[in-house]
Amino acid sequence: MKKKYNQILKNLEIIFEKKIKPTDKTDKLENFDSIIILQIMNLAKTSYKKNIDGLRISKCKTISEIIDIIS
């Protein structure tokens, strides 16, 4: 479980193009925009076989919440 959590965190670092922590707040991340949301939806679909609503991702307050949805 922890391995999967860390793998998703690594995937998200590639999307955000920077080092991030699970406790990071999304509203402090400069580029948490519609492009990033689409990239996260794609990650969830192609790597973790999950269909996630974009609105749900946009409401996440921390990186940890995004990871929980994907995992």
Next chain:
Amino acid sequence: MLKKINGIEIAGISCCVPGNRVFNKDIKSHKNVSRVIKAIGIETRPIADSKTCTSDLVLKSANYIINKLNWKKKDIDILVFVSQTPDYLTPATSGILQEKLKLKKSTLVFDINLGCSGYTHGLIAISSLMKSLNLKKGLLTVGDVTSKLVNEKDNVSNLLFGDAGSTTAIVNSKINSKTIFCNYFSDGAGFEDIIVSSHSLSGRKKLTKKELINKKDDKNNFRSQINISLNGPNIFNFAINNIPPLLKKITKKIANIKYCFLHQANKMIQDSIEEQLNNKNIMFPTSLKKYGNTSSATIPITICHNYFHKKLIGYSLLCGFGVGLSISTVVVNLEKTKIFKIIKI
């Protein structure tokens, strides 16, 4: 699931774009425009000037292909015009094209209101009619000037759309083996995901001064009711969840599919579909970098951009998807199709 239309041949494909270009790196309203360009895969787009309408682009491509194929205008029995940006709300633009092209008055002409799935829907419609009415030659004209619907302060759509017109010359062939395979899908529940809410006095949202006022959304994008509004996440979900399983089924049923010409919405959708299909025998050509999303014209633009004066081998799978929401696919052999260089107006 797959329907067959026998005895239809695509003789040629031509495209026309405006000479004027916009470079996305010059759009200043995005905080980090280079990151967005990388994600959507669009660097530059042809944009029509204020005087150029969809019919101007289509007309030039139609005249060009008629001349190149040495077709006699009297032999053309049908012209279908597919667009969501016609010259007028009424009359249909196809009639204007019939007159400007000097086609005979007995030509069957009509418009279809569709965007991104318009090319493949149009191919299905014109092919079916040509067979059932025994029409010899036909022109499928598609095009859009979607850039005119975009609010420049709308960061969801102001880097996406290019303008283009295209003509596909179709022949009712006596050779029954010239078969096209088609499939279609509609989900009207998503009608608001790509929408221009107000356009005239007759629509659901009557056009008044109020509809012209720009309003800010929660992401600081501005648009009025006469601008195009896109729900990116919903469209993305629709495409990446519905198209890959559909294409997997088609590629299992029909052997020798060598190319998949997807509607060019943006690079993220293109990559996701390609990745999910995971078929190394099929090529996914693209035209996004230079032409952007040209709505109904993206499939012919991609064919002409990558294969003009070249021969395609085997079957080509064409897949349009978007506004409606809708999807349609056509599998066709383009080995003998003349593919022309994209011309400018």
